[in-house]
Amino acid sequence: xxxxxxxxxxxxxxxxxxxxxxxxxxxxxxxxxxxxxxxxxxxxxxxxxxxxxxxxxxxxxxxxxxxxxxxxxxxxxxxxxxxxxxxxxxxxxxxxxxxxxxxxxxxxxxxxxxxxxxxxxxxxxxxxxxxxxxxxxxxxxxxxxxxxxxxxxxxxxxxxxxxxxxxxxxxxxxxxxxxxxxxxxxxxxxxxxxxxxxxxxxxxxxxxxxxxxxxxxxxxxxxxxxxxxxxxxxxxxxxxxxxxxxxxxxxxxxxxxxxxxxxxxxxxxxxxxxxxxxxxxxxxxxxxxxxxxxxxxxxxxxxxxxxxxxxxxxxxxxxxxxxxxxxxxxxxxxxxxxxxxxxxxxxxxxxxxxxxxxxxxxxxxxxxxxxxxxxxxxxxxxxxxxxxxxxxxxxxxxxxxxxxxxxxxxxxxxxxxxxxxxxxxxxxxxxxxxxxxxxxxxxxxxxxxxxxxxxxxxxxxxxxxxxxxxxxxxxxxxxxxxxxxxxxxxxxxxxxxxxxxxxxxxxxxxxxxxxxxxxxxxxxxxxxxxxxxxxxxxxxxxxxxxxxxxxxxxxxxxxxxxx
Numbered sequence: 001x002x003x004x005x006x007x008x009x010x011x012x013x014x015x016x017x018x019x020x021x022x023x024x025x026x027x028x029x030x031x032x033x034x035x036x037x038x039x040x041x042x043x044x045x046x047x048x049x050x051x052x053x054x055x056x057x058x059x060x061x062x063x064x065x066x067x068x069x070x071x072x073x074x075x076x077x078x079x080x081x082x083x084x085x086x087x088x089x090x091x092x093x094x095x096x097x098x099x100x101x102x103x104x105x106x107x108x109x110x111x112x113x114x115x116x117x118x119x120x121x122x123x124x125x126x127x128x129x130x131x132x133x134x135x136x137x138x139x140x141x142x143x144x145x146x147x148x149x150x151x152x153x154x155x156x157x158x159x160x161x162x163x164x165x166x167x168x169x170x171x172x173x174x175x176x177x178x179x180x181x182x183x184x185x186x187x188x189x190x191x192x193x194x195x196x197x198x199x200x201x202x203x204x205x206x207x208x209x210x211x212x213x214x215x216x217x218x219x220x221x222x223x224x225x226x227x228x229x230x231x232x233x234x235x236x237x238x239x240x241x242x243x244x245x246x247x248x249x250x251x252x253x254x255x256x257x258x259x260x261x262x263x264x265x266x267x268x269x270x271x272x273x274x275x276x277x278x279x280x281x282x283x284x285x286x287x288x289x290x291x292x293x294x295x296x297x298x299x300x301x302x303x304x305x306x307x308x309x310x311x312x313x314x315x316x317x318x319x320x321x322x323x324x325x326x327x328x329x330x331x332x333x334x335x336x337x338x339x340x341x342x343x344x345x346x347x348x349x350x351x352x353x354x355x356x357x358x359x360x361x362x363x364x365x366x367x368x369x370x371x372x373x374x375x376x377x378x379x380x381x382x383x384x385x386x387x388x389x390x391x392x393x394x395x396x397x398x399x400x401x402x403x404x405x406x407x408x409x410x411x412x413x414x415x416x417x418x419x420x421x422x423x424x425x426x427x428x429x430x431x432x433x434x435x436x437x438x439x440x441x442x443x444x445x446x447x448x449x450x451x452x453x454x455x456x457x458x459x460x461x462x463x464x465x466x467x468x469x470x471x472x473x474x475x476x477x478x479x480x481x482x483x484x485x486x487x488x489x490x491x492x493x494x495x496x497x498x499x500x501x502x503x504x505x506x507x508x509x510x511x512x513x514x515x516x517x518x519x520x521x522x523x524x525x526x527x528x529x530x531x532x533x534x535x536x537x538x539x540x541x542x543x544x545x546x547x548x549x550x551x552x553x554x555x556x557x558x559x560x561x562x563x
Contacts (some may be wrong), residue, residue, distance in 0.1 A: 013092065024062045025099050027055050030142045035109065038144045045134055048141030055140045067103060070096040073401040111192060113139035114395070118193055118205050120147060125260065125270065128153035129216035133182065158261045159226055162219040168422045170563035171221065179220050186213050187293025194300035206301050207263075207270040210256035216332055217253045217368065221412060222422040225254055227261050229257070229430035229474070233402060238435070239328045239335070239386070241401045242273055243467055244381055245475055246338040247346070247357035247457050248409035255336060258404060258428050261412035272301070272450060273334035274327060276320070276378065279305040302327075306378075308341065317378060327397075339467065341376045345563065346414030347523045354421070357410035358538035359477040360517040361524045365563065368521065369555045373512060375468055380460035384435055388456075391438040391445065398438070403431035405475035431474035434466050472513075481519040488534050488543050514550055515541070521557045 075095045079090035085436070117136050121127065127135075131153050138145050190209055193202050216224060242253050256272060263270045275298070282288050282295035283305050289295030299305075304323060307316050327333045345355040360374045367373045383399050390397035408426035413419070442454045472478055515537070522533045538552055 001160045002260070007158060010069075011076055011092075021066075022462065024058060024066045027058070027142060028102045029108060029116065031106055032102060033234060034143055037425050038146055040146050040148070044145045045138045045147060048138035048143050048145050049134050052137035052141035053532035056137060059140075059378075060102060062131075067100060070100050074100075078178060097493065104353055110140045111196070113144065114192060115196055116146070118189060121208045121212065123127070123208075124151055125211040126154040127151040127159055127212070128155055129182075129212050129219055130307050132215070133185070135183065154349070157211060157215075157257060158214055158264050159256070160218055161224040162215075162222050163224045163423050163425070164222045165289045168222060169421055171420055175220050177202045178239050179217060179317075182216050182220075183213070183292050183294065186216075187297040189271050189291065191300045194343075195461060196390050198383065203272070204490070207256075207260055208271040209325060210272055211260055214253050214257045216252070216312055221420050221424070223412065224425040225257065226425070226427050227258065227430070227551065230258070230262050230428075231265060233262060233266075233430060233433055235515035237397045238400045239332065241271070241379060241383065241399060242334065242336040242340050242404055243401060243471065244336065244404045244428075245342050245359065245471060246340045248343060248415065250409040250413055250420075251338065251343075251406050253404065254426055254428065255404075256407065258430075260335065266562060271334055273336040275303045275336045276306050276324070276338070277303050279307050281364075296437075303306060305499060306322050316434055317381065320378065321381045324382045329389050335382065337379045338381075339375045339379050339471075343415040344410075345524045345561065346416070348527065354414065357414055357428055358524050359472065360520040361561070364559050365561065368558045368561070371551065373519070374517070375464060375471075377402055377460055377464055377469060380463035381456070383463055384441065384456050384459050387438050387441045388444060391441055396438060399436050401434040401436070401463070401467060403434070403470035403474050405429045405431065409470065412549045429474045434463070434470060436463065477520070478513070478516050481516050481523070484523060485519050485534065485537075488530065489538055490529075492535060492538065512547075514547065518554045518557060523553060525557065526562065533560075 025173075056283065067280070074096045076091035077089045081087070081093065104322055114136065117132075117139050118560060120135070121132060128151065135145075135440075137439065178461075186209060190206075197205075214225075217223075228369055242255070242467065244251060256277075258275055260270055262268070277283075277298055282298055285295070304320065304327075305319055328335060340359075340362040342362050344359060345361040346354065346357045348354050361368055362374050379401065381400065386399050406426070406428055408424055411423040412421050414428070441459065444452060446457075447455060518537060522530060522537070525533065535555065540553060545553075
């Protein structure tokens with residue numbers, strides 16, 4: 001068969017081609033014809049939803065196969081019309097052009113309707129996520145749909161609870177597929193808004209989009225989210241820097257809900273903070289950037305990407321501090337940071353039941369071996385930069401750092417595991433806010449060079465100690481480690497030896513947390529090593545080992561951790 005016969009076979013009018021084109025283009029044609037008609041109310045949403053869902057499946061086929069087929073057919077039919085002088089071929093080519101035009105007009109209509117859905121979402125972030133996705137899909141159905149007033153089903157953003165009484169060991173494959181599709185759909189909506197609306201309007205809609213994103217994922221995994229300690233954070237005009245512990249990729253799901261819960265309780269303006277996000281994960285990774293669209297959406301919302309590891313360095317840290325401080329002062333933005341820089345390693349109970357994750361066990365083994373390296377200093381330096389910039393204008397300015405301990409996300413999906421455990425309760429616990437004013441940098445005015453840098457580092461070190469203390473207090477990590485350690489050594493020691501250890505532990509409850517970091521590393525090791533390692537730690541404590549010896553012991557423990 002030569003190419004002419006093949007072309008004739010492909011584009012010759014046949015019943016199967018007619019049926020295929022009808023399936024692919026019937027909905028766009030109907031929507032264009034019915035464009036002047038607007039249906040109002042949630043009944044219209046439910047009526048239009050089935051065909052909108054059908055369009056969700058058929059649109060990629062139409063775009064990938066249907067349009068190229070028609071475009072190439074136009075070329076062939078015009079050649080036939082010219083060589084044979086038969087008008088039938090030209091008429092068929094005109095029909096193909098009409099169908100292609102229908103596709104692009106319908107695509108434009110769908111974009112307009114999606115923006116209308118987002119505008120509705122701006123005023124109703126409490127909408128049930130399933131209901132919003134029905135609204136979004138109905139926007140690409142056969143009718144123009146408009147809804148007004150409150151949604152028929154809502155979620156309490158201050159305490160979303162989707163747990164089920166029905167036992168569920170694992171999520172189904174279909175749940176993961178729906179979750180991936182939901183993320184991609186919302187990410188592309190965000191990117192569309194950034195292209196079609198001005199920056200100010202996108203920033204108004206962004207908190208509501210993050211609310212739907214969080215509640216959708218929580219609902220799919222049957223999760224429950226609660227907040228603790230946020231009632232004491234008063235509403236005022238200062239800029240907030242939220243500092244979250246990091247245990248799971250689900251932290252990025254639940255963290256944006258904290259500012260929304262605060263706004264709901266304080267009856268204040270909803271504002272999505274700027275997140276500092278790992279560039280290698282969210283911008284350089286095609287899976288998260290292009291396919292899932294998370295990085296693309298984050299970029300559209302103006303999030304700040306940070307280079308990690310060897311690609312970063314001092315110059316990168318200084319540049320990020322400048323960018324973040326400029327956004328805080330110029331735009332009045334809030335900031336959200338995971339100061340640990342990477343997810344902490346998980347640990348389990350003696351029965352191998354998954355517990356939460358650690359606090360000190362973050363980053364590479366080289367980093368874990370260093371004392372005080374579990375937190376990055378970016379948040380402290382950004383705070384100093386903000387205050388210095390504000391001090392130049394001679395205006396009173398203050399920054400509020402809010403430490404937030406996340407618990408439960410590692411129970412659902414710890415580092416090193418991709419499967420998500422359903423029916424998990426997640427809690428965000430706020431520590432005591434740390435307020436820093438321009439008065440704290442008064443002694444830096446007029447300084448430059450090494451002298452200024454030295455003062456900055458000193459001020460940042462003080463802030464870091466405060467952040468570390470509040471994060472540990474909010475997460476109750478030391479109390480939990482001591483509880484586990486006490487339980488384990490009670491089986492190894494007599495009452496006198498036990499009392500000696502309990503007394504010796506009091507000396508490690510101050511600023512020096514070396515013993516607690518060792519315990520964190522021990523419980524991250526395999527269970528069969530716990531007794532041996534806790535026994536060695538008891539020996540060091542009973543013999544009042546020098547700090548250097550304890551540090552060497554910690555390095556030994558870190559080498560035994562399986563990362």
